[in-house]
Amino acid sequence: MAIRRLLTRSLNRSAALTAAVILLLIALVACGGETSDSRDADAITVSDQWVKAADSGMTAAFATLHNSSDRDIRIVSAHTAAARTTEMHEVVDNGTGGTTMRQKDGGFVIPAKGSVNLTPGSEHFMLMELPKPITTGQNVAFTIRFEDGSTVGFQALARDFDGNQENYAPDGEHEGMGK
């Protein structure tokens, strides 16, 4: 009887020890994963970035944003000295067969281990009230800020682009956004 109780106790103890070791290992792995890209900015890579050349008014910038981390990462703001205001826009149905752009609620979210492709006719950085022309071949510097306050900077080359012209016209769909 006494032996059996002793045996049970030591089994319980070794089970508890095993559990503790497993928990410790999980904690170590979790921490190890976090140190490589603990800041949002460290997990984001920007590629294929460009901006549409424009003489005045507004234009748009495009890029592919990749997130190497295991968590979704949100862009809370974007900035460039080439525009007085920079917004994050999405393109949606306007209910009458066309499309309209509007500010993306909460900003762009780059999914864990995934990408967001900003392309003409889809999501884009909207550059409003250009203080001076953005000319073809010019490099435009951008800074994007993430939810944790970290930032990523990138240079986007200005290109001529005729597609989706109507979408970016100052008198077009942006009127009535009220923002």
Ligand SMILES: [Cu+2]
């Ligand atoms: Cu827009």
